[in-house]
Amino acid sequence: MNKILGFVEEKLLPPMASLSEQKHFRAIRDGIISAMPLIMIGSFFVLMVNFPIPMWTEFIAPYVPKLMLPYRVTVGMMSVYAAYGMGGSLAKSYGMDRTSGGVLSLGAFMMTIIPFAAFSENGDALGMVLPMQYLGGSGMFTAILCMIFAVEVLRLFKQKNFTIKLPEQVPDSVARSFEAILPGLFTMTIVWLICGLGGFNINEAIMKLFSPIVSIAGNSYLGVIIPVFLITLLWAAGIHGDSVIASLIRPLWLVLLDENMAAVADGRLAPNVGVEGFFDVYIWIGGSGGTLALCILFMMSKSSYMKEIGKLSVVPGIFNINEPIIFGAPIVLNPILAIPFILGPLVATTVTYFTLNAGWVLNTSVISPFAVPAPIKAFLTTGGDWKGIILVFVNIAIYFAIYYPFVKSYEKKMLAEEAENAELA
Structure with missing residues (x-):
């Protein structure tokens, strides 16, 4: 184990640390996180509509279309909010105006959504309508590409001084908005030529391209076990595994979550196993590594x-x-505790995957704040499936069983050190 951790620290840690701080990946991470409050709000309304109490569902049945409106304009438009947040974050990292970066990214993304003429049942013209199919999680990959393109064009135009300059007396906010006109015109024109004039549906093309990856991430054993292994391995070597791995995979998780929430909103079962809630609810009980059991075992030491x-x-x-137990125990670069820290989540992931895949517990379809205790979170994110609570406690028992012998071994070591220090004192 020492050799493995040494390899991770010397060979894997530097490039992964650099990757976590790479400007584009950091912008994706921060931009998506900025949209999380709205996604959580939308999740609440999905839970409210589908709460498993027959009297409640009968009572609200006539009001469901109106109750689902907040979901449609939050989760159903998550890529819109993420496009703005990601563009602003990337522009800020380059020392440029955050608002301009966000607006140009959002404009480029919206240009990929082709409006169409809509008519009522009576044949009356309703005007031009934007389809919502790719405004949610399905459009996230397009939003990322548009963000990178729009902000990099803005940066290039500023570097070449190919912007509209206003006198110094003009307020900064007005001057910055004029600086974005020429790069914005170029960006929007290119996207219009491709998607509007050319008729190329970039969202559909990207979803077809990524569909095998999305399928593997959401509904295969490898799709859930690999992220868990990488996150715990990086944590054991001293790097924030969630920041690195989740930043790369979260766009996939949001696509899968969007599909689950849309299915539940339509009265169907959530189809995808490996959404982010899978890990937050059943695997990271107490945080990465399932360390709540370790905290309790330490208390009894x-x-x-x-x-x-x-x-x-x-x-x-x-x-x-x-973080208190990870760095206080410590788990980082400590083989005695790093082994169960990696092994426990792998076992819990295996049990959870096959349990959910068999349909014994409903897949998660609601996102909740990470600080909600796991049993409560299991009930909420599955739309009220009490069997999710049982699965949480099964995994806690697994963590206890795996951590216990290693904690006892570590306890002997610590008791010997404490006895030695007492003698020296």
Whole structure:
């Protein structure tokens, strides 16, 4: 294990750390996170409409179309909000105006959505309508490409001083907006030529291109086990595994979540197993590595140091915050605890995947704040499936069983060190 962690620290850690801070990946991460409050709000309305109480569902049945409107304009348009957030984040990283970057990214993305003339049932013209099919998670990959294209064009035009310059007396906000006109004109024209005049449906093409990857990520064992292994391995070597791996995979997770939420909103079962909720609810119980069980075992330790770390870590662990135990135990670069930290989630992931894949527990279709305790989160994110709560406790028992022998081994080591220090004192 020491050799593995050494290899990760020396060979894998530097490029992964650089990747996590790469401007475009960081912009994608920050932009998507900026849209999360709206996605959570939309999730709440999906849960409200589909809460599994017959009297409630009968009562709200006549109002469902209106109750689902917040979902349509939040989750159903997540790529719109993400496009703006990602563009603003990337522009800021280049030292450019954040608003201009966000607006140009959003404009480029919206140019890929071709409006069409709509008519009522009576044949009355309703005007031009934007289809919503690719405004949600299905358009996320297009939003990312448009963001990169729009902001890089803005940066190139500024570097070449090919912008409209206004006198210094003009307010900065007005001057910055005029600076974005020429790069914006170029960006929008190119996208219009491709999608509008050329009739190329870039959203459909990208979804076809990525459909095998999305399918693997959402409905295969490899699609859930690989992210878990990489995240825990990186954490054990001292790098924030979620920041690196989740930044790369989250666009896929959002596409899958969008499909699950749309299915539930239409009264169908959520089809995808490997959405982000799969990991947040059933695997990261107490945080990455499933460390809530470790916090409790530390609290029961005979070692005074481990007991104190357990007491300090258990309350944050209930709310899925585990930096105190990761760095306090420590788990980082500590083979005794790094082995169960990696092994436990792999076993829990295996059990959870085959349980959900068999249909014994409903797939997650609602996103909730990460700090919600796992049993409550399981009930909420599955739309009220009580069997999800049982699965959480099954995984907690798995974590206890896997961590226990390693904690006892570590306890012997710590007790010996404490006894030695007591003698020296």
